[in-house]
Amino acid sequence: MTVIVLDNGGGQIKAGIGGDRDPLTIIPNCTARPISSKKPLIGPSLLSPLTDLTSATLRRPIDRGYLINPDLQSTIWAHLFSTLHVTPSLSSLLLTEPLFNLPSAQRSFDELVFEEFGFRRLYVANAAELVHLYEASRKPYGVVSKRECSLVVDCGFSFTHCVPVFQNFVVNYGVKRMDLGGKALSNYLKELISYRSVNVMDESFLVDHVKEKLCFVSLDVQRDLIVARKRGYDNIFKCTYVLPDGVTYTKGFVKDPAEADRYLTLYDGATGRHTEEMETDQQEHEEKHENKNKIDLTKNEFSLTNERFLVPEMIFRPADLGMNQAGLAECIVRAVNSCHPYLQPVLYESIILTGGSTLFPRFAERLERELRPLVPDNYQVKISTQEDPILGVWRGGSLLASSPDFETMCVTKAEYEELGSFRCRKRFFH
Amino acid sequence: MMDEDTSNSVRRMSTRTRRVAPKMVAALASNDNRTQAVLARLEALENDNPGLETVQVNDDSDASLDDDDEQVFQKKQSKSTKRKTRQAKALENAKKAPRTFHELLHEANLESLPRHVPTYLRAAVGPPSSVARRHFCTVCGFSSNYTCVRCGTRFCSTRCQNIHNDTRCLKFVA
Ligand SMILES: [Zn+2]
Ligand SMILES: [Zn+2]
Numbered sequence: 001m002t003v004i005v006l007d008n009g010g011g012q013i014k015a016g017i018g019g020d021r022d023p024l025t026i027i028p029n030c031t032a033r034p035i036s037s038k039k040p041l042i043g044p045s046l047l048s049p050l051t052d053l054t055s056a057t058l059r060r061p062i063d064r065g066y067l068i069n070p071d072l073q074s075t076i077w078a079h080l081f082s083t084l085h086v087t088p089s090l091s092s093l094l095l096t097e098p099l100f101n102l103p104s105a106q107r108s109f110d111e112l113v114f115e116e117f118g119f120r121r122l123y124v125a126n127a128a129e130l131v132h133l134y135e136a137s138r139k140p141y142g143v144v145s146k147r148e149c150s151l152v153v154d155c156g157f158s159f160t161h162c163v164p165v166f167q168n169f170v171v172n173y174g175v176k177r178m179d180l181g182g183k184a185l186s187n188y189l190k191e192l193i194s195y196r197s198v199n200v201m202d203e204s205f206l207v208d209h210v211k212e213k214l215c216f217v218s219l220d221v222q223r224d225l226i227v228a229r230k231r232g233y234d235n236i237f238k239c240t241y242v243l244p245d246g247v248t249y250t251k252g253f254v255k256d257p258a259e260a261d262r263y264l265t266l267y268d269g270a271t272g273r274h275t276e277e278m279e280t281d282q283q284e285h286e287e288k289h290e291n292k293n294k295i296d297l298t299k300n301e302f303s304l305t306n307e308r309f310l311v312p313e314m315i316f317r318p319a320d321l322g323m324n325q326a327g328l329a330e331c332i333v334r335a336v337n338s339c340h341p342y343l344q345p346v347l348y349e350s351i352i353l354t355g356g357s358t359l360f361p362r363f364a365e366r367l368e369r370e371l372r373p374l375v376p377d378n379y380q381v382k383i384s385t386q387e388d389p390i391l392g393v394w395r396g397g398s399l400l401a402s403s404p405d406f407e408t409m410c411v412t413k414a415e416y417e418e419l420g421s422f423r424c425r426k427r428f429f430h
Numbered sequence: 431m432m433d434e435d436t437s438n439s440v441r442r443m444s445t446r447t448r449r450v451a452p453k454m455v456a457a458l459a460s461n462d463n464r465t466q467a468v469l470a471r472l473e474a475l476e477n478d479n480p481g482l483e484t485v486q487v488n489d490d491s492d493a494s495l496d497d498d499d500e501q502v503f504q505k506k507q508s509k510s511t512k513r514k515t516r517q518a519k520a521l522e523n524a525k526k527a528p529r530t531f532h533e534l535l536h537e538a539n540l541e542s543l544p545r546h547v548p549t550y551l552r553a554a555v556g557p558p559s560s561v562a563r564r565h566f567c568t569v570c571g572f573s574s575n576y577t578c579v580r581c582g583t584r585f586c587s588t589r590c591q592n593i594h595n596d597t598r599c600l601k602f603v604a
Contacts, residue, residue, distance in 0.1 A: 030478075057479055058478045058479055059478065060478055063476070063530070063531040064476060064531045066531055066534065068528055068529050068530060068531050068534060069528035069529075071528065072528065099553070100548070100549055100550040100553055102534050102535065102537075102538045102550070103538055104529075104534050104537060104538065105534065161553075162555075172548040173546075173548045175548065175553045176553060176554075176555045177550075177553045177554055177555060178555050179554070183475075183476065184475040184476060187474065187475045187476070187477065187480055188475060190480065191474075191480075192571070195568070195569060195593075195597060195598060196569070196570070196571075201480050202479065204478070204479075221564075222573075225571075225572055225573060228571075228572075229572065305571075306570075306571040306572065307571060310566060310571050317564065318558075319558050319561075319563045320563060320564050320565075320566065321472070322468045322471065322472065323472060324557045324558075325554070325555050325556065325557060325558065326555045326556060326557065326558040326559065327558065330555070330558060330559060331555045334555060334556070
């Protein structure tokens, strides 16, 4: 029987077939209604390079990580399953849910899965266990696998969790959460660009793109602020982003990827994402670049300097923004300290970073610098970033879905109909 | 049918008013401008459409979206048992109004659970151990030494102060 693996994130849905290496599709978990249209767009059409999402109004079924609008989620799923040619009544579903999901949201998910879509079986997993499973299977002789233990740091769209995993299960009393994720970072960047250059308050997709392409984590904020003040060519952080004009381009782009990569020269032995990844970007826009000189672009672009590192900085110092919560390094320490002392050195040795917001260059390096002084000297600190922090959860799910005893772990539709949501949920331990 | 329509639209209206974020409500209830500004700003970071003054709840357009898909599943539903229909009905009703996260959290009444039960609330990381806060100018991003007397926002120079006064001061406060 087919198992559909659905990593139902607040920002993106990763969906595919259990046993595959990669999901079949990744779509935004939202609808977006462009100003020129009455109908909201949904699914892959949101990602098409031809779609103009300028000033689109967004609606998301998930807020702060939790399902608040089952109706909207249902609409998005219905569209998803039909594009994937999935027949729920003939399939099982592996679904990810946030830790400490609220009872009402659990019920809503169960109703969607069994009543609305009529899946045969359901298994509810949490991201941390799936990431742990995937990493353990990748390195059968590593610490994570041998000790069945890791500390999963999941910095996603809605929030950030530090999750101790022991004997392959989440130590739920050790979980610590920061209310800060990719969405808040994008909104912060929106605010900064809007007050300093052009109003992009309505441009969620564009600002996400700016953030992904241009932001990085500083290893020394005070020094970098000084560098960012320099004028002209000496300011190696300065770079320019071109806004879509709605005619020639519907998407924005980094004006000069080489310029955007100059910040890397500040550090030794650096490898940049832009030099490689953005070549394709560059090629796409090459033709357009020729036309570009003819148009007056002075109003269609903006430059960034210190915003590039002040945005990801929030994860490390939320207090700077006025948030009364500890930063990531302290969050890790508190998660570890709530576990048994025997477990603590092992957890520090097996920190796994996952989630889209860990993709900022130098994220792990900065974290290690902040964490090391907070950890006892005789403990090792080892931080590894997942090969693909966006797909890691899904891949773990795919692995679990293809294990021989997967079906026995599931709740069946008949059990759900007989026992109801609450009692079925007891099976999933969280 | 008419009745149902009106009650629906009433519910939608009330949804819209409830959409005003709780922190915003708290902020407006507070008569301290600085607290208001800080709370409102943090709330805005979780907003999907921060540029819009009032968030529109476009339920109408959503219902008509992808009717084909919906119908496929609805057909299957119609074959359901008595118990299921009842549940489905409850589901229909519950589904009509999107809730806010804070409503759901409040409804979950997590405070009532025994202390040893880990919950959403107990998983919160808590305040930082060091109260030292670095201050950046909200206008240009560089280190700031001045604070706006009205809203508590930081700025670094007269130039940035003027920009702040013209464009951002008390922006989040109604
Ligand atoms: Zn300034
Ligand atoms: Zn002010």
